[in-house]
Amino acid sequence: MKKHPEITIHHLAEVLKISASTVSRALSDNKRISEKTRKKVQEKALEMGYRPNVLAANLRSKRSMTIGVVVPRIDRHFFSSAISGIEDYAWTKGFNVIISQSNDLLFKEANCVRTLFNNRVDGIIISISMQTNEDKHLKLFSDKNIPILFFDRYCPTIESDRILVDDYNSGYKITRHLIERGCKRIAHIAGPELLNIYKNRKEGYLKALEEVEILPVKEYLEVTGLTKEEGKLAFSRLMSLPNPPDGVFCGNDTTALSALEYCQDHKLRVPQDVALVGFSDEPFSAVVTPSLSTVKQPGYEMGYLAAQKIIDRIQNNSVTIPFEQIVLPTELIIRNSSK
Amino acid sequence: MKKHPEITIHHLAEVLKISASTVSRALSDNKRISEKTRKKVQEKALEMGYRPNVLAANLRSKRSMTIGVVVPRIDRHFFSSAISGIEDYAWTKGFNVIISQSNDLLFKEANCVRTLFNNRVDGIIISISMQTNEDKHLKLFSDKNIPILFFDRYCPTIESDRILVDDYNSGYKITRHLIERGCKRIAHIAGPELLNIYKNRKEGYLKALEEVEILPVKEYLEVTGLTKEEGKLAFSRLMSLPNPPDGVFCGNDTTALSALEYCQDHKLRVPQDVALVGFSDEPFSAVVTPSLSTVKQPGYEMGYLAAQKIIDRIQNNSVTIPFEQIVLPTELIIRNSSK
DNA sequence: AGTATTTTTGCAATCGATTGCACATTTAAA
DNA sequence: TTTAAATGTGCAATCGATTGCAAAAATACT
Numbered sequence: 233m234k235k236h237p238e239i240t241i242h243h244l245a246e247v248l249k250i251s252a253s254t255v256s257r258a259l260s261d262n263k264r265i266s267e268k269t270r271k272k273v274q275e276k277a278l279e280m281g282y283r284p285n286v287l288a289a290n291l292r293s294k295r296s297m298t299i300g301v302v303v304p305r306i307d308r309h310f311f312s313s314a315i316s317g318i319e320d321y322a323w324t325k326g327f328n329v330i331i332s333q334s335n336d337l338l339f340k341e342a343n344c345v346r347t348l349f350n351n352r353v354d355g356i357i358i359s360i361s362m363q364t365n366e367d368k369h370l371k372l373f374s375d376k377n378i379p380i381l382f383f384d385r386y387c388p389t390i391e392s393d394r395i396l397v398d399d400y401n402s403g404y405k406i407t408r409h410l411i412e413r414g415c416k417r418i419a420h421i422a423g424p425e426l427l428n429i430y431k432n433r434k435e436g437y438l439k440a441l442e443e444v445e446i447l448p449v450k451e452y453l454e455v456t457g458l459t460k461e462e463g464k465l466a467f468s469r470l471m472s473l474p475n476p477p478d479g480v481f482c483g484n485d486t487t488a489l490s491a492l493e494y495c496q497d498h499k500l501r502v503p504q505d506v507a508l509v510g511f512s513d514e515p516f517s518a519v520v521t522p523s524l525s526t527v528k529q530p531g532y533e534m535g536y537l538a539a540q541k542i543i544d545r546i547q548n549n550s551v552t553i554p555f556e557q558i559v560l561p562t563e564l565i566i567r568n569s570s571k
Numbered sequence: 572m573k574k575h576p577e578i579t580i581h582h583l584a585e586v587l588k589i590s591a592s593t594v595s596r597a598l599s600d601n602k603r604i605s606e607k608t609r610k611k612v613q614e615k616a617l618e619m620g621y622r623p624n625v626l627a628a629n630l631r632s633k634r635s636m637t638i639g640v641v642v643p644r645i646d647r648h649f650f651s652s653a654i655s656g657i658e659d660y661a662w663t664k665g666f667n668v669i670i671s672q673s674n675d676l677l678f679k680e681a682n683c684v685r686t687l688f689n690n691r692v693d694g695i696i697i698s699i700s701m702q703t704n705e706d707k708h709l710k711l712f713s714d715k716n717i718p719i720l721f722f723d724r725y726c727p728t729i730e731s732d733r734i735l736v737d738d739y740n741s742g743y744k745i746t747r748h749l750i751e752r753g754c755k756r757i758a759h760i761a762g763p764e765l766l767n768i769y770k771n772r773k774e775g776y777l778k779a780l781e782e783v784e785i786l787p788v789k790e791y792l793e794v795t796g797l798t799k800e801e802g803k804l805a806f807s808r809l810m811s812l813p814n815p816p817d818g819v820f821c822g823n824d825t826t827a828l829s830a831l832e833y834c835q836d837h838k839l840r841v842p843q844d845v846a847l848v849g850f851s852d853e854p855f856s857a858v859v860t861p862s863l864s865t866v867k868q869p870g871y872e873m874g875y876l877a878a879q880k881i882i883d884r885i886q887n888n889s890v891t892i893p894f895e896q897i898v899l900p901t902e903l904i905i906r907n908s909s910k
Numbered sequence: 911a912g913t914a915t916t917t918t919t920g921c922a923a924t925c926g927a928t929t930g931c932a933c934a935t936t937t938a939a940a
Numbered sequence: 941t942t943t944a945a946a947t948g949t950g951c952a953a954t955c956g957a958t959t960g961c962a963a964a965a966a967t968a969c970t
Contacts (some may be wrong), residue, residue, distance in 0.1 A: 242926075631925050
């Protein structure tokens, strides 16, 4: 007797003395197959330990049931939460999630995108790198009409769905908060203008100042890469000014933390001497001393929503559905660093 | 003229007036193709924007160039670091990484594993859930001789490669450290015995006590699920003992943090009244006040190594290579919580 | 030139599932 | 009973690349 190392529909067909097409249809619950044969086939399939060959099915149907994800770094909490959300939803719909990280480098991002493209993912969810100042690599997808969805950091020149948070308002709320607690000289450590998220945060900041008729001071605006090191440098520049700020809105929690460290080293009291607010609500923010005021971004929810949106578009890939830009609200969390 | 929405080797063959097989061989640098035609084909391929159909190739060659990863939660720093390492290496070798999370639930883990199996991943890297007390679902892989590799949390009944850290020694080092700084009554908040990592940490703890002839006190050993809540409860039980401990080795940083919070709420000084040590070196551990002593596990390196190991096994899938268990050293980081 | 040898190329089957179309069977309607 | 409609099943092509085998072409050797 012949051994069947891997059962195919043809083996089932042979055993059941019906055609492979019937088996295929029976297994996919096609309504053109009678209840009787369907049951017969499914039972036999189970009995013989049949497992469908996803590869073959995908080849034929020209889908891969896979969505690609590109993020700057997987090990950053916001992104891993988002991925968690993506993964949770995708899994329920039978989609796989292939992830890749750009390390905030444009060439690496282009590389990832191309690989995902060659692997024929059905759609791509991406948060672009800090260096991304062109969209050639992304055109690959939009040109071929493969759904692409940006979350958080997006490329404005590509028409597509976007899941964002309200950075403008967040920047505004933070600054308002600093004003209301009595800060007079409010500085902002911003991220690269290239990314709209940072630009918007900055504009929210400026708007809040304008509203209470505080003139923005050029020296109070630092633009950096928002790393720990750059943050510390920027903050030390700020505090070395003849008239240093008494409130600083840091572009993210990492720079806020390095500001905090600077203060500890230089015996500055937070928030008495200078109030600090960060951005993102990293896991450490609630537990540092003093605890760090910040803005909470719903990472998991964004990911979940992103997955919903893109799978929906994959499955109804009509070009008719207009692109949607969903802007989620954020939550200002006031902690001791600015109380 | 006919439009070619997606170029295949057949289109190339047609244009170049050679056979598809030659094209296929030329593209894969097969040595049986002359330099001349090879160049000709490759240039044309580039010119026409040919991209190989990975699906078709994989179907034929019965590989998927994909490795599956199952972790309890993606958004935990240790795991996201490991994934980052896996991803970085796999990418260099042209492998994709499909990730899935078990949420520390056995049934979800079994589900993930089965899906990956059906998707015909070439290998699987897994860190098992806290509930995993059986190995049926993993047998799927070992039975079919598909490489499986455990990292950190492993299933002892499955023969396979493993990348671990030296939990026993870590537990030992932590306890030694507490002893040396003068602690007399040392407690341990342990994780479920089901997982060897926790068992080993506990045994390291016991070994250290034994060495200095401290008799283990039953009440000083708490076994929990190591969540924030359970940690707090366990710690409060410890501190409510008639003779509370003056040093606690917490099973992870999360429980150590909740212990810290308990101390703050109850006006206990750390480390004067009770010294604390955690495990894993979470991002927050260095920045809480007091900063948390802990053990650093090389997450990224473990992931990177895991990917190397499994890809190596996939590519030389001879059964002859004996399974390997790699145990990486950890680093005890002494911070203020136990100084 | 003629044969042996090596190099290069092509034919056709294969991987396993899907699907349009046609044919067969059953059921309903006239 | 006949015709029409509905339901169930099978044939064969298809998705795109790979590969064993054989044939053709190029080269080497008497």
